[in-house]
Amino acid sequence: MPSPSIPQRRANPIQLHLAPMEGVIDHHMRELLTALGGYDLCVTEFVRVSDRLLPERVFHRLCPELAHDGRTAAGTPVVVQLLGVDPQVLAENAARAAELGAPGIDLNFGCPSRFVNRKGGGAALLDYPRRVHDIVAAVRRALPAQLPLSAKMRLGMEDDELALENALAAESAGCARLTVHARTRADGYRAPARWERLAAIREVLSIELVANGDIDGVAAWRRCRAVSGCDAFMLARGAVARPDLARRIRDDEADHAMGWxxxxxxxxRLAGMMEADYSDRNRGTRIKQWLAMMRGYSAEATRCFERVRPLRLYSEMAPRLG
Incomplete structure (x- = not known):
């Protein structure tokens, strides 16, 4: 059976975004992956905002690219993501990030963490579209008119009944772009992403919709584009498991993955980049984490993971990486 064709009516060039993943896609990984090519922008791990204006060092810690015009070494813009529940405090922190040089602000309405959700943040906000609207509106008012404001959400908490209402709330309050992870919080990461729900959301929005969820290969990207109707896509686990995925999608090339x-x-290279910030043991943990995420896509990664799994220090692992 042939791969789904991409309808001719969508002639727009594609956009590829690198997702935030707490503890996985940090500034080191952003630099590494954007250097391979293919990405139009990145989003940071979320800056957790509670009840106060955060000091500048917090923003620089999660987004060191602020010291370089908000871009990776490859020149890819890095948008600062905020997570919180208080509209005014979020607005104040968004304004600070803008003053520090962030090329854009993103709001997190999708985090599935139980701790975050118990505090009313992340995906928990999707039960209250009015709160989504109020947060976006407050942040939009606090930012320079030319600075892009975006948001990321899931389809909902327990179900997707409010997906359209939340998307419209974000748009009407001033979002210029909306990324939707095509699962509910209850789905976690287990259930297949429901790209067809993205098509329904895209039909009611006039802003750009970015598809997210289960885009782990070129074939999956083709299917997502055909089903969702989107021309913008956010890569997360697939980007880590297949480091050249963005480049391959950009070239629409499924068959020529990078060699081991x-x-x-x-x-x-990642281990070397982390040397100044991490202990030998922590570097080893990060390398094993990356190998574990690649196992489902690469036999060589599986074999390498088995070689280094008993080891704790990166210095012990380095000779066994192949």
Whole structure:
């Protein structure tokens, strides 16, 4: 059976975004992946906002790119993501991030963490579209008119009944772009992403809709584009498991993945980038984490993971990376 074709009516160039993943896609990983090419922008791990204006060092810690015009070494813009529940405090922190040089602000309405949700943040806000609207509106008012404001959400908490209402709330309050992870919070990461629900959301929005969820290969991207109707896509786990995925999607090339020698070189490069910030043991943990995420896509990664799994220090692992 042939792969789903992309309807001719969508002639727009595609946009590829690198997702935030707490403890996985940090500034080191952003630099590494954007250097491979293919990405139009990145979003930081969320800056957790509670009841006060955060000091500048918090923003620089999660987004060191602020010291370089808000871009990675490859020149890819890095949008600062905020997570919180108080509209005014979020607005104040968004204004600070803008003053520090963030090229855009993103609001988190999708985090599935139980701790975050118990505090009323992340995906828990999707039970209250009016709160979504109020947060977006407050942040939009606090930002320079030319600075882009975006948001990321799931389809909902327990179900997707409010998905359209939340999307419209974000748009009407001033979002210029909306990313939707095509699962509910209850789905976690287990159930297949429901790209068809993105098509319904896209039909009611006039702003750009970014598809997210289960885009773990070129074939999956083709299906997502055909089903959702989207031309913008956010890559997360797939980007880590297949480091050249954005480049391959950009070229619409499914068959020529990078070889293991090049992947092993990336592992070593990441370890080298982390040396100033992490202990030998923590670097080892990060390298094993990355290998574990690649196992489902690469036999070589599986074998390498088995070689280094008993080891704790990166210095012990380095000779066994292949």
């Amino acid at each position: 020698e090049e992947v092993a070189g990336l592992l070593r």
